[in-house]
Each structure stands twice: as C-alpha cells, then as structure tokens.
Amino acid sequence: MIRVGVLGARGRVGIEVCKAVEAADDLELVAAVDKDDPIEELEGAQVVVDFTHPAVVMDNLAWCLSHGIHAVVGTTGFDTERLTRVRGLIEANPGVNVLIAPNFGIAAVLMMRFAQQAARYFDSAEIVELHHPNKADAPSGTARRTAELIAEARRKAGLGPMPDATSAELDGARGADVDGVHVHAVRLAGLIAHQEVILGGDGEILTIRHDTMNRASFTPGVLLGVRRIAETPGLTVGLEHLLDL
Numbered sequence: 001m002i003r004v005g006v007l008g009a010r011g012r013v014g015i016e017v018c019k020a021v022e023a024a025d026d027l028e029l030v031a032a033v034d035k036d037d038p039i040e041e042l043e044g045a046q047v048v049v050d051f052t053h054p055a056v057v058m059d060n061l062a063w064c065l066s067h068g069i070h071a072v073v074g075t076t077g078f079d080t081e082r083l084t085r086v087r088g089l090i091e092a093n094p095g096v097n098v099l100i101a102p103n104f105g106i107a108a109v110l111m112m113r114f115a116q117q118a119a120r121y122f123d124s125a126e127i128v129e130l131h132h133p134n135k136a137d138a139p140s141g142t143a144r145r146t147a148e149l150i151a152e153a154r155r156k157a158g159l160g161p162m163p164d165a166t167s168a169e170l171d172g173a174r175g176a177d178v179d180g181v182h183v184h185a186v187r188l189a190g191l192i193a194h195q196e197v198i199l200g201g202d203g204e205i206l207t208i209r210h211d212t213m214n215r216a217s218f219t220p221g222v223l224l225g226v227r228r229i230a231e232t233p234g235l236t237v238g239l240e241h242l243l244d245l
C-alpha cells in the first residue's frame with residue numbers, strides 16, 4: 001500500500017482525487033488537507049498530491065520535500081524560474097522526487113503531442129484555451145506548455161516568426177505571446193477545460209481540439225504518477241514521460 005495525502009482535498013479536482021485514491025486497492029488515503037487545515041496532517045504520507053493554487057504550491061512543495069515526501073503536482077503556474085527553484089529543493093532533499101504535469105488527462109497529453117508533431121509543417125499556429133470562469137490563472141498551464149512545445153518544434157525545424165502584419169489597436173487583442181505563439185484565453189460559464197490548437201499553412205487548416213468533460217478524467221493520470229513517483233528520480237515535467245508515447 002502507498003500512503004497518499006491530498007492537498008486541496010475539498011477543491012474541484014481534489015475531491016475527485018480523494019475518491020480515486022480511496023477506490024484503489026493499492027493506495028491508502030492518509031490525509032485530506034485543504035486551506036486552513038494543519039499541513040502536519042500529511043506527515044504519515046509517502047506521496048502528496050497537490051491541486052491547490054499557484055500562490056501556495058511552492059510553499060507546499062518545500063514542506064513536502066523537507067519532510068521526505070514525494071510530490072505529484074497538478075497545480076499550475078510553473079514557469080522556468082519556479083522549475084529551477086523546484087530543482088534546488090530536490091537537490092537539498094536527495095531521494096525525494098517530484099512530478100509536475102500541466103494536464104493529467106491522457107487525451108490532453110496526446111493533444112499536446114500531436115500539436116508538437118504538426119508544428120513544423122505549418123506557417124502559423126495559435127492556441128485558444130477555454131475554461132470555467134472560476135479558474136485562478138491565465139493562460140492555462142496546458143496552453144503555456146503547448147505553446148512552448150510548438151515553439152521548440154518550430155525552432156528545431158528552422159522556422160522563423162509566424163506571418164502577422166497586424167498591429168493590435170487594443171491591448172490583448174492578439175492574446176498573450178508565449179515563446180512567439182499567441183495564446184487566447186476564454187472564461188465562460190458552462191465550460192470545464194478545453195483547448196484548440198489551430199495550425200495554418202498554404203490552403204489548409206488543421207485544428208486539434210481537446211475537451212475535458214468531467215474532472216474524474218484527471219484521476220487515472222494522477223494515480224499513475226502516485227504509483228510511479230518513488231521510482232522516477234528528480235523532477236519530471238509532464239505525464240508523457242510516464243506513458244509509452
């Protein structure tokens with residue numbers, strides 16, 4: 001049995017993670033911690049799953065690693081500077097591992113992979129991410145990561161900047177620029193989490209779309225991370241590294 005603690009346990013995703021851990025024969029839910037609960041409740045855990053908020057996740061990670069607990073992190077907000085700090089925390093606490101995945105949905109991981117594969121064949125690529133209006137951050141972690149993967153694939157293929165003669169008359173009209181890829185964020189009642197990657201070339205458009213239909217869809221990926229983190233040294237960014245893709 002792996003002893004699992006959940007941070008953000010009463011949140012939209014945390015509730016589903018707790019249910020999935022409780023339903024698994026090889027996992028034991030030893031602590032379900034939310035805001036204002038003492039973090040020390042996690043002390044008996046071997047692995048902590050974090051679905052909290054970008055503003056608190058770094059402190060949570062520092063606490064887990066300094067207590068010798070592996071971390072599986074779904075919370076967003078990890079830019080290069082934060083990832084460098086996480087690597088520093090791991091070096092300071094050898095033997096403790098961290099998985100950070102911007103999206104634990106298998107279809108979302110595939111969507112990112114397909115966008116990365118397609119990017120080199122098109123002049124243009126833009127991302128539209130669409131989420132529920134209570135989402136804390138924009139752009140989404142998934143959109144940011146997809147943009148980075150597209151940008152990297154374009155660089156490797158020797159592609160230059162995308163064609164764009166527009167000068168925006170209002171700030172934000174062209175979305176956010178992530179590594180040269182424009183990302184547009186929609187926040188709309190009724191949505192959960194969705195993304196379109198639109199790739200354009202000579203006389204052809206390819207649209208790759210992913211839709212999250214419920215938050216239980218994240219839990220198989222989270223449980224995979226929980227089961228594998230002890231044998232996955234250091235920092236791993238992205239669930240694709242644990243899948244046979």
Ligand SMILES: NC(=O)C1=CN([C@@H]2O[C@H](COP(=O)(O)OP(=O)(O)OC[C@H]3O[C@@H](n4cnc5c(N)ncnc54)[C@H](OP(=O)(O)O)[C@@H]3O)[C@@H](O)[C@H]2O)C=CC1
Binds near residue numbers: 007033034053218
């Ligand atoms: N990687 C992935 O696959 C996915 C990632 N996410 C990300 O996960 C994060 C959470 O999303 P979601 O579940 O929708 O958000 P919610 O706001 O529904 O849940 C977050 C929970 O964490 C609680 N919380 C806040 N601070 C702390 C703290 N210091 N310790 C413990 N709990 C705390 C919140 O309490 P309170 O409400 O009182 O502040 C809330 O109950 C976001 O960053 C989101 O982008 C979401 C879906 C999938």
Ligand SMILES: O=C(O)C1=N[C@H](C(=O)O)C[C@H](O)C1
Binds near residue numbers: 102193
């Ligand atoms: O906040 C959400 O809801 C989600 N957050 C993650 C992100 O920012 O990419 C994953 C998914 O999009 C749902």
